[in-house]
Amino acid sequence: xxxxxxxxIESFAVIxxxxxxxxxxxxxGEVKEQxxxxxxxxKGLSLTLRIASVEDVVITNDKSNYKLLVxxxxxxxxxxxxxxxxxxxxxxxxxxxxx
Numbered sequence: 001x002x003x004x005x006x007x008x009i010e011s012f013a014v015i016x017x018x019x020x021x022x023x024x025x026x027x028x029g030e031v032k033e034q035x036x037x038x039x040x041x042x043k044g045l046s047l048t049l050r051i052a053s054v055e056d057v058v059i060t061n062d063k064s065n066y067k068l069l070v071x072x073x074x075x076x077x078x079x080x081x082x083x084x085x086x087x088x089x090x091x092x093x094x095x096x097x098x099x
Contacts, residue, residue, distance in 0.1 A: 004029025004093035006037060009066070011086040013078045020049070020081050022069040022091075023057060029093060036097030037069055039086060047084070048097040049073075 005027040013020045022037060031037075031054055039047045055068040073081065 001096070002029065002092045002094055003035065004031050006031065006067070006069070006091045006093055008039070008087055008089050008091055010088075011081070013073075013082055015075065015078060018073060018075065018078065019052070020071040020073050020078055022049075022071070022086065023066050024069075025064070026067050026093075027090075031067065031069065031093045036094050037071075037091050038094055038097065039089065039091045041084070048094075049081075050097065050099050 006024055007027050008022055008024040011020065011022045031051065033051055033053050035051050036048050037051055041047055049071045051069050052072045053070040055070065057066040057068045059066065
């Protein structure tokens with residue numbers, strides 16, 4: 001069941017910290033730590049990632065407020081996520097999912 005809709009702007013990783021970051025806007029609903037972000041890769045396949053933390057982000061010279069979703073991952077998973085070029089898409093937020 002969807003708890004919210006998240007407009008992804010961009011994603012990146014900090015390899016040393018084993019963290020993957022998704023920056024964007026919460027369009028509706030809510031997002032919380034330990035919930036899941038579900039990213040559709042195509043019509044039949046989606047990627048489900050557990051949210052370790054949610055941060056509020058402000059960018060210099062930009063009046064918008066953004067949300068930063070932090071996902072913990074090992075180095076192999078980080079490389080996979082980076083290869084997917086996650087950005088400029090819409091994802092759903094849910095309470096249930098698989099790690």
